[in-house]
Amino acid sequence: MPLLEVKNLNLSVLTGNDLLPVVRDVSFRVDENQTLGIVGESGCGKSLTSLAIMGLLGGTPISMTSGSIVFSGQELTSLTNKERRSIMGNQIAMIFQEPMTSLNPVYRVGDQIIESLRKHRQMTKTKAKKRAIELLDLVKIPEPENRVESYPHQLSGGQRQRVMIAMALACDPKLLIADEPTTALDVTVQDEVLALIRDLQQRLGTALILISHDLGVIANTCDYVAVMYRGKIVEAAPTADLFSNVNHPYTHGLLNSIPVIDRDIEWLKAIPGRVPTINEKLAGCAFNPRCNIAENICTTCDPEQITLHDDHYVRCHFAKRGTND
């Protein structure tokens, strides 16, 4: 049984009187101990998918129109708010993109870690504090006994993100969702934080969903990758398979646009055009205006998901032919 299974998730945003689809037919699964990477450009719906799993769409103009999210055999979307809150932070935890704003500025970092321990584990204050110090030590914050008393503004960006990780891990969650956890950090710090996440994931056996727009990060960390474009998963495969056997022209374009460090190149290869906005109605495959192998069929007919082999799925009319030039 998979730990988390998302099936045919559809999210729409309400603009005026129209419901515009922003995430369409997204399905994926995460097994225990597994790491799933979700890549895509800004606005492709990867963050929205994670917010839908966490149940954070309430109060936004975005709503879930259909689909199911099953976590350890439990349908999350049919739970009451209270039942859902008992899972949040306890069994599923999330790390946000902006460590600068994701800690409450008026509380000591220790108190913020303690909060979920006291709520979900009913620990006493002293015990929870001891655990908070252990957690800070686990995420390699120096002098955790002193740092536990610090306010967020007294920590650096990298340290804050470590605190966020400590908070997320407080109750030993089975699933950790990291939404671009390193985007707001320096490159050197990025590397440290990623190494930490990777290391903790392996040591604690937590399943991880890593959302990023950096294929390099994903390649280093994840067992399985899903590439999203304009609200759809266009290609999904085990990491090694995806990189060796690229099928969707978008994935191909993404990989090609990564500059190779030891080669002298004049021009970076970019995918031509831009991501269509959600207001633009596109017939056929959403990628067709930017695709280098598009033919007539691509402008009229949206490709279905094709299973290539085992766990490799792709949405492209020319998938089997391959697109390697």
Added chain:
Amino acid sequence: MIIMQRVLWIFKGRRLALIGLFWLCLVAVVALIAPLLAPFDPFEINPIMRLSEPGIPYLFGTDHFGRDSFSRSVYGARMAIIIGLGSVSVALIVGGVVGMLSAYFNRLGHFLMRVVDVLMAFPALLLALVLMTLLERSVTNTIIVIGIVYATTTARILFGMTLKLKEEVFIDAAKCAGAGHGALLFRHILPNLISPILVQASFIFAFAQLQAAALDFLGLGLPPEIPSWGNMLSEERIYVTRAPWLLIFPGALIILSVFSMNLVGDVLRDKVDPRFKLDIKGI
């Protein structure tokens, strides 16, 4: 000692405001030990000595009933503090609850904030007068009325701040940790509102003094026998030519207290939001 140091640090370079703070502390102490300070019973009528000039033993003179004006002023300080604290509490609790809930629950907010808008459409004094005419003259009612008048502005300010705060990532993070509505509002949003609440409180305290004095003067505030600075002005105003000191002393007390509170409020506001900082040296 540490508190003293912090206060001095906050008021660094704001000498006038420090004097204001000192004055307010003095008023508070006087209010606290009023029975010890007042040489006479503030209610004791002594017609023989009516309208005496300031001197000994009547420091501020006597009013037209022969009551000692100094004793009444001392007890007036007590009323000033009670009215101030009471109105501030009412305004902050009512305004805070309305503002925060309105921002947090959108639909409720649509309704509640329109009510606030309607109340804010009336000038403060007019609203207070209307409410007071509906109610009986008493200390509690005066506090409630002034509190409600200033609850509207408090609600507006906290509504805006909460609206902004509830979109912060740390609120999402708290939701992810399983926090419910109550925990979000009171454990995560409210502590972030402490500084604007503090600033708001200091200004309400000052305005409540003026408002109470105005209501007293118009004969709609505290019952006339209660010694308050506003009542003293109201009762003795016809003797302004014969015994001007009866108006000068309580009037000066009101002005000094309101001015002091405003100065302190300015300093607090500047500490919270440096954008408002006026470049006036020494104030």
